[in-house]
Each structure stands twice: as C-alpha cells, then as structure tokens.
Amino acid sequence: MSSSNNPLPPKERLQIVRQSMPEQDPLKRAHNFEEVNLGFTDELALQEATRCLGCGKPRCVQGCPVGVKIAEFVDLIVAKDYLGAAAKIREDNVLPAVTGRVCPQEEQCEGSCLLAHRAGSSSLGIGYLERFVADYERTTGQIGLPACAPSSGKKVAIAGSGPAGLSCAGDLVQRGHDVTVFEALHEIGGVLVYGIPEFRLPKDIVRQEVDNMRKLGVKFETNVVIGKTVTVDELFEEEGFDAVFIATGAGLPKFMGIPGENLCAVYSANEFLTRVNLMKAYRFPEYDEPVFDCAGKNVGVIGGGNTAMDAVRTSLRLGAKNAYLIYRRTEKDMPARIEELHHAKQEGVQIMDLWDPVEYIGDEKGWVRAAKLRKMQQGEPDESGRSRPVPIPGSETEVALDMVVVAVGNTSNPLVQQTTPGLDTDTRGRIVADHEHLRTSKKGVFAGGDIVSGAATVILAMGAGRTAAASIHDYLTTGEW
Amino acid sequence: MFKIVEARYLSKDVKLFRIHAPRVAKKQKPGQFVILRVNDHGERIPITIAASDAQEETITIVAQGIGKTTKLLNTLETGDSIADVVGPLGKPTDVEKFGTVVVIGGGVGTAIAYPTANALHDAGNRVISIIGARTKDLVIFEDELRAISDPLIVTTDDGSYGVKAVVTVPLQELIDSPNRPDYVLAIGPIPMMRAVAETTRAAGIKTVVSLNAIMVDGTGMCGGCRVAVGGKSQFACVDGPEFDAHQVDFALLAQRGAMYRDKERVALTRFEEEHACKLLEAAKA
Ligand SMILES: Cc1cc2nc3c(=O)[nH]c(=O)nc-3n(C[C@H](O)[C@H](O)[C@H](O)COP(=O)(O)OP(=O)(O)OC[C@H]3O[C@@H](n4cnc5c(N)ncnc54)[C@H](O)[C@@H]3O)c2cc1C
Ligand code: FES
Numbered sequence: 001m002s003s004s005n006n007p008l009p010p011k012e013r014l015q016i017v018r019q020s021m022p023e024q025d026p027l028k029r030a031h032n033f034e035e036v037n038l039g040f041t042d043e044l045a046l047q048e049a050t051r052c053l054g055c056g057k058p059r060c061v062q063g064c065p066v067g068v069k070i071a072e073f074v075d076l077i078v079a080k081d082y083l084g085a086a087a088k089i090r091e092d093n094v095l096p097a098v099t100g101r102v103c104p105q106e107e108q109c110e111g112s113c114l115l116a117h118r119a120g121s122s123s124l125g126i127g128y129l130e131r132f133v134a135d136y137e138r139t140t141g142q143i144g145l146p147a148c149a150p151s152s153g154k155k156v157a158i159a160g161s162g163p164a165g166l167s168c169a170g171d172l173v174q175r176g177h178d179v180t181v182f183e184a185l186h187e188i189g190g191v192l193v194y195g196i197p198e199f200r201l202p203k204d205i206v207r208q209e210v211d212n213m214r215k216l217g218v219k220f221e222t223n224v225v226i227g228k229t230v231t232v233d234e235l236f237e238e239e240g241f242d243a244v245f246i247a248t249g250a251g252l253p254k255f256m257g258i259p260g261e262n263l264c265a266v267y268s269a270n271e272f273l274t275r276v277n278l279m280k281a282y283r284f285p286e287y288d289e290p291v292f293d294c295a296g297k298n299v300g301v302i303g304g305g306n307t308a309m310d311a312v313r314t315s316l317r318l319g320a321k322n323a324y325l326i327y328r329r330t331e332k333d334m335p336a337r338i339e340e341l342h343h344a345k346q347e348g349v350q351i352m353d354l355w356d357p358v359e360y361i362g363d364e365k366g367w368v369r370a371a372k373l374r375k376m377q378q379g380e381p382d383e384s385g386r387s388r389p390v391p392i393p394g395s396e397t398e399v400a401l402d403m404v405v406v407a408v409g410n411t412s413n414p415l416v417q418q419t420t421p422g423l424d425t426d427t428r429g430r431i432v433a434d435h436e437h438l439r440t441s442k443k444g445v446f447a448g449g450d451i452v453s454g455a456a457t458v459i460l461a462m463g464a465g466r467t468a469a470a471s472i473h474d475y476l477t478t479g480e481w
Numbered sequence: 482m483f484k485i486v487e488a489r490y491l492s493k494d495v496k497l498f499r500i501h502a503p504r505v506a507k508k509q510k511p512g513q514f515v516i517l518r519v520n521d522h523g524e525r526i527p528i529t530i531a532a533s534d535a536q537e538e539t540i541t542i543v544a545q546g547i548g549k550t551t552k553l554l555n556t557l558e559t560g561d562s563i564a565d566v567v568g569p570l571g572k573p574t575d576v577e578k579f580g581t582v583v584v585i586g587g588g589v590g591t592a593i594a595y596p597t598a599n600a601l602h603d604a605g606n607r608v609i610s611i612i613g614a615r616t617k618d619l620v621i622f623e624d625e626l627r628a629i630s631d632p633l634i635v636t637t638d639d640g641s642y643g644v645k646a647v648v649t650v651p652l653q654e655l656i657d658s659p660n661r662p663d664y665v666l667a668i669g670p671i672p673m674m675r676a677v678a679e680t681t682r683a684a685g686i687k688t689v690v691s692l693n694a695i696m697v698d699g700t701g702m703c704g705g706c707r708v709a710v711g712g713k714s715q716f717a718c719v720d721g722p723e724f725d726a727h728q729v730d731f732a733l734l735a736q737r738g739a740m741y742r743d744k745e746r747v748a749l750t751r752f753e754e755e756h757a758c759k760l761l762e763a764a765k766a
Contacts, residue, residue, distance in 0.1 A: 186518060223565050225568075228700075229567070253703065253704045264739075289525070365736065366732075
C-alpha cells in the first residue's frame with residue numbers, strides 16, 4: 001500500500017498514545033439508556049489514525065473476518081477524506097456503524113495490530129475509527145447509495161432480518177434481484193433490535209440502515225414466521241421465488257435444567273432483553289409491555305458472554321440495588337467483549353466469578369427469593385482451551401436475589417428445519433451448509449449466520465450474508481447447483 | 482397494518498373481530514393462535530383463532546376485555562386496524578376419530594374451543610359440548626356449537642340459564658352414563674381446566690387443555706411461556722398450546738400468569754382514566 005497521507009515518520013507515530021473514547025460518566029449512565037460511548041471528535045480521530053504504522057502487509061486486515069481494507073481507510077482518515085474512508089469500509093462491510101460498536105475488535109483486527117504487540121504500546125483504535133467515519137457519513141446524511149443493476153427478473157426470499165439477512169439482501173438487490181426479507185417479529189434487525197440494548201447500539205442506527213435498503217428496493221415483510229405462516233416449499237411453489245436464504249439466527253434460549261428455574265422473575269436473557277429493548281418495557285407505562293421492576297432489588301445474571309453483560313447492565317439501568325454477574329469460570333475467561341466488561345465494572349456491576357447456580361429458591365407465592373450457588377475451582381483445560389470449572393464440595397451458599405436472568409447461551413430455532421423436507425441439520429439442530437457457498441442439502445436453499453455457525457458474532461453473520469449473496473447470484477445467473 | 486372488517490359485541494365484555502390477515506387465514510388449523518400488538522406502544526398478546534376464511538382472507542378472534550390491552554382492543558371498530566398480527570402459531574390440535582368427545586368451553590374459552598369442536602365433529606366424532614358461564618349474558622357461541630353438538634349443555638353459576646352448576650357436574654354425569662366420553666377437551670379459566678382434569682383423571686379419560694401462558698414472541702425465542710408438563714419444562718407457544726391435562730402443573734401456570742398483576746393494574750387504571758377523559762371530551766363536542 002502506498003501509505004502516503006501520513007505526515008509523521010513511524011518513530012514519531014509511536015510516540016502518540018492510544019486515544020481514549022469519550023464516554024458518559026459511569027455513575028450517570030448506569031441510570032439511563034443513552035449510548036455509553038460518545039464517539040471520537042475529528043481531532044481525536046485524526047490523532048488516532050496518525051498512529052497507524054501503515055504496515056506493508058497489514059495484519060489487521062487478516063484479523064478481520066470480512067477483510068475490511070483497514071490500512072487504506074485509516075489512511076483516508078489521515079487525509080480527512082471521511083466519506084472516502086466510509087466508502088472503503090463499505091466495500092467489505094455494509095454495517096460499519098454497527099460493527100464499529102459491537103465487534104470484538106480485541107480478538108480480530110486490533111488483536112492482530114502490530115502496535116498491540118509492542119511493549120508500552122497498545123493497538124490502533126480501529127473500531128473507534130470505523131465508528132467515527134460511519135457516524136460521520138450517517139449524521140451528515142451523505143451515505144452514498146450504490147447503483148443497482150438492471151432487473152434480473154429473479155426473486156429471492158430471505159428468512160430473518162438480522163445482520164446475515166440484511167447484508168445478503170443489500171448485496172442481492174444491487175445485483176438486480178427482487179428481494180423480500182421475511183421477519184417473524186414486528187421490527188427489522190434481529191438481535192440488533194431485540195437483543196443488544198440501546199445504550200450500546202442506538203436503534204436509530206439500525207433503522208437508518210434498513211431505510212437505506214428500502215430505498216435500494218429491498219422489500220420487508222414483518223410478522224411472517226417461515227415454517228408457520230408460510231413454508232420454504234410454498235415460497236418456491238406458490239410465491240414464485242427462485243432462491244431462499246435462511247438466516248433465522250440462534251434464537252432459542254438455553255436453560256440449565258436446575259430446580260426453581262420456572263419461578264416468577266426468573267427470565268431467559270432473550271425474554272428480559274426483548275421486553276426491555278424491542279418492547280420498550282423500560283418506558284412502562286408509556287409502553288404497555290411489562291417487565292419485573294428491578295428498582296431497589298437484587299439481581300443475578302448467570303453467564304459471562306455479551307448477552308449476560310447486556311442483561312446485567314440493563315438491570316442496573318432499571319434501578320437494581322445490586323447487580324451480580326455470576327459466572328462459573330474466571331473473569332478473564334468471559335467471552336464478552338473486553339470493553340463491555342470494563343464498562344460493566346465501572347457502572348457498578350459486581351462480578352462473582354467461579355460461582356455456579358444449582359437451585360433457585362422461591363417464596364410462598366412462587367417468586368424467586370434466592371439462589372443456591374456453589375463455588376468452582378479451575379481444573380484441567382477443556383476443549384475451549386480454558387480451564388474447566390470444577391465444583392468445590394461443600395461450598396454451597398445462598399444469595400438473596402429478587403430476579404434472575406439466565407444467559408448461558410442460545411441454540412437454533414427448529415421451526416424452519418422441521419417444516420422443510422430435504423433440509424439437513426447437524427446433531428445440534430443447526431442447518432448444514434457448505435462453507436464456501438453456503439448451499440444447503442436442498443436445491444435453491446442457502447443458509448448462513450448463527451443458524452449455521454451457532455451463536456457467533458455480528459461480523460461473521462454479515463460476512464455469511466455476503467458470501468450467500470455471491471453464491472445465490474451465481475446460482476440465479478448460471479442455474480448451476 | 483391489519484384491517485378489521487367486522488367488529489361486534491357477543492356479550493357485555495366479549496367482542497368478536499374479523500381481521501384481514503390473508504397469510505394467517507390460509508394456513509390456520511384448529512387449536513392455533515396469533516400474537517397481536519394493537520398499536521406501536523402496545524404489548525404482544527396471544528389470542529386463539531376462533532375461525533378463518535381463506536377465501537375472504539380473514540381470521541376471527543374473540544377477545545374478552547379484562548386487562549388494558551384487551552379493553553383497548555375492544556374499543557376498535559369495523560374499519561380500524563391492528564398494528565401487528567402474526568401466526569398461525571402453536572401446534573394444531575390432534576384431530577382424530579375418538580368416538581364420543583366432550584368439548585368444554587368456559588367463558589371466552591368457548592370461542593376458542595369452537596374450531597376444534599367443529600374439526601372433531603367433521604372427523605366423525607359424536608361431539609357433546611358443555612358451555613360454562615357465570616351468568617346468562619356471558620354465554621357465547623351457543624348457536625355455532627349447538628349446530629355440531631349432540632347434545633349441547635349450558636351451565637351457569639347463578640342458574641340464570643341452563644343448569645345451575647359448574648361444568649364438572651354434567652361431565653361427571655356423562656362419565657357415569659352409557660355415553661362415557663373417550664376424549665375431553667377443556668378450554669377456559671385455569672380453575673375450570675384443573676377441575677376438569679381432576680374429574681377425568683380418576684376415570685382415565687384422555688383430556689386436553691389449551692394453556693394461556695404469558696407470551697412475547699410466540700416462536701420459542703424467549704421462553705417466557707414456559708409451563709411444566711409431566712415434570713418437564715415446555716414452551717407453550719411452540720410445544721403447545723394444547724397439552725395433556727393430567728400432566729399439567731396448573732399451580733405453576735397460575736403463579737406465572739399472575740406475574741405482572743401489579744403492572745397490569747397500573748396500565749389498566751391509566752387506560753381507564755385516559756379513556757374516560759376521551760369519552761368525556763367526545764360527549765362535550
Ligand atoms: C444480547 C446479545 C448481545 C450480543 N452482542 C454482540 C456483540 O457485542 N458483538 C457481536 O459481534 N455479536 C454480538 N451478539 C451476537 C450477534 O448478535 C449474532 O451473532 C448475530 O446477530 C447473528 O446474526 P443472524 O443474522 O445470523 O441472526 P439474528 O440476528 O439472530 O437474526 C435472526 C432473525 O431471524 C428472525 N427469525 C427467526 N426465525 C424466523 C422464522 N422462522 N421466520 C422468519 N424470521 C425468523 C428472528 O426474529 C431474527 O430477527 C450478541 C447477541 C446477543 C443475543
Ligand atoms: S412466547 Fe417466547 S418462547 Fe414462547
């Protein structure tokens with residue numbers, strides 16, 4: 001790459017420290033639903049971008065699951081061509097304002113950055129920069145909508161409107177296909193609208209991306225459950241679709257099967273977050289959907305992933321007196337984004353790592369009042385490379401809790417699989433699709449995102465949507481399966 | 482938006498709506514339900530589909546105005562619209578030829594039981610129906626059920642119509658008679674379903690109930706609708722809503738059903754105050 005825009009010699013770039021993200025005061029934000037991170041100013045963005053060493057073979061690009069041309073977009077920021085930088089990202093990533101906020105950068109681009117591996121230095125703030133240009137583009141209303149190819153006369157149905165479905169729809173409509181996205185819920189966006197809270201990803205951002213797609217010609221039909229309202233076979237036979245992409249996500253909550261899990265005020269994270277985010281229960285009674293009133297109460301969230309983190313921070317914002325994150329491994333083994341853990345602690349979330357619930361205890365009216373927990377210790381490493389949590393005999397103790405949120409993972413929803421003959425699934429109920437083309441065992445049917453990979457990340461789902469779009473396009477133009 | 486093509490009261494608080502919902506109308510089978518959201522600020526609630534007409538592209542639902550959402554729904558008239566209607570959800574009823582079947586509808590449950598009763602009748606069963614209501618004015622779907630029943634029995638708590646009894650009295654009589662039922666379907670308030678389950682348990686008669694758990698998505702995504710059946714956790718929206726009555730933990734269903742009682746009261750009071758204001762303004766104008 002001809003990294004020409006950067007005025008500083010590499011040595012001087014190394015002198016600049018990583019710019020921190022301006023954020024809402026932790027004590028204040030713990031009580032509101034506004035976004036935590038406030039975003040870079042132009043100055044901060046310029047300063048940060050200037051830190052980039054402009055590596056010949058940028059490792060950050062290899063670290064990105066969709067290969068965003070990071071070194072090039074960062075260089076465009078240095079040249080103050082923010083719109084150019086945004087357009088560069090959009091070549092590989094259609095949801096930069098989203099991924100700039102929610103990607104686990106520390107494991108991907110930033111984790112691969114040369115600066116991250118230098119003593120006394122830390123990685124380039126790639127996520128913050130991505131967010132900066134995406135927001136610039138968005139707030140100045142200058143998103144360059146790409147031109148669409150002339151109509152191909154082919155119809156594609158997409159089941160599910162999460163990042164996989166949306167990115168596939170965006171790519172296909174640009175190639176001239178007639179695309180309809182079917183969504184079971186009443187709002188478009190999948191986990192981006194029902195799961196991830198407003199304070200981490202404002203819903204207006206998702207709405208704007210969806211509006212852009214509408215402008216490009218993507219059709220959206222909400223309130224359609226594929227497999228119930230209409231089956232995949234009916235989409236082909238009765239509605240004239242030429243291909244179907246299944247992107248229904250991993251939306252089935254896991255419970256642990258321990259006593260007391262059906263007590264009142266024991267929620268799955270999906271239910272708790274859906275009530276609060278999608279249904280806006282935090283604005284009850286202005287909105288009708290209720291949720292347990294956490295104000296002044298003790299809340300325990302079980303798990304250590306992003307979902308658990310979102311749930312526990314949400315409970316704080318609803319007024320919880322004590323919000324505990326109860327995790328059976330150690331804090332450093334938590335799969336959540338590192339920034340979320342950091343933010344959660346700043347806000348007052350109490351981490352109880354190496355604890356595991358064995359039972360919930362209810363009062364006489366059937367409401368949870370306590371959890372029985374047992375202490376764990378670190379055993380031999382398991383297949384995930386982390387040490388296996390092993391219960392310590394006789395360590396059981398009771399913790400008073402008025403609400404519990406179980407956030408120990410999600411599996412795939414079987415509705416489409418059960419109603420689509422000829423569609424192969426694996427032992428965990430996920431749809432089987434070949435890695436390269438995302439073709440399933442059924443002709444004309446493609447699948448990708450969490451429904452194929454199991455619960456993963458926004459960027460991987462988005463990447464799958466784009467891969468599927470490319471192979472659907474090939475299939476529609478060549479007819480070859 | 483889903484247009485209401487017909488809205489009319491069946492009894493004081495019970496209103497029937499025919500809604501233009503082509504996709505649902507085409508697929509609906511007895512026992513299935515929809516989830517609806519009245520408007521943009523509304524909650525999502527499940528309502529069983531009482532009938533559907535694929536030709537007319539409509540579904541029929543019957544709502545009893547109890548909480549804020551059903552009362553709000555009942556303010557809607559022909560020509561108004563409902564923001565969201567999704568379905569048909571849940572497993573359809575197993576309709577087989579059992580022989581003699583007894584279909585029991587309590588209150589608004591009568592409307593819900595009707596499509597299944599009809600399907601059981603079409604499958605060649607002798608259908609005996611029992612409608613239970615508090616009082617005469619609350620008896621609904623009587624004519625529809627009578628047309629397929631042999632015989633139809635009505636019970637009221639106050640004796641203002643039919644037999645003064647609870648539904649389990651005529652049920653027990655049937656069990657003891659030569660018309661001993663081979664299958665019982667009961668849909669209505671939890672205490673009624675529980676009483677029916679206890680009555681048929683001793684006689685060993687297969688009994689099915691439809692559970693009105695609190696729901697959000699209706700697709701298995703949230704788990705809020707969990708019920709315990711045979712000691713196992715099930716999601717009423719996808720594994721049900723109909724279950725073997727003898728296996729259902731009714732106490733848990735009642736407990737979980739009461740979870741938002743305080744909030745419901747707040748919402749209802751607020752609604753009634755606003756609604757009263759609106760009526761007052763309308764009267765003034
Ligand atoms: C609370 C939470 C926080 C997360 N935080 C992060 C994060 O910070 N960073 C990150 O990278 N990842 C995060 N993830 C993971 C990430 O959101 C998912 O990996 C990603 O959204 C998967 O995208 P998808 O398109 O495959 O599915 P989804 O986003 O799950 O979308 C699937 C859509 O399909 C719909 N659907 C399901 N069944 C049907 C059907 N039969 N018919 C029609 N529609 C149907 C669903 O309603 C949903 O809208 C988080 C997940 C959760 C739950
Ligand atoms: S209503 Fe959400 S899983 Fe049944």
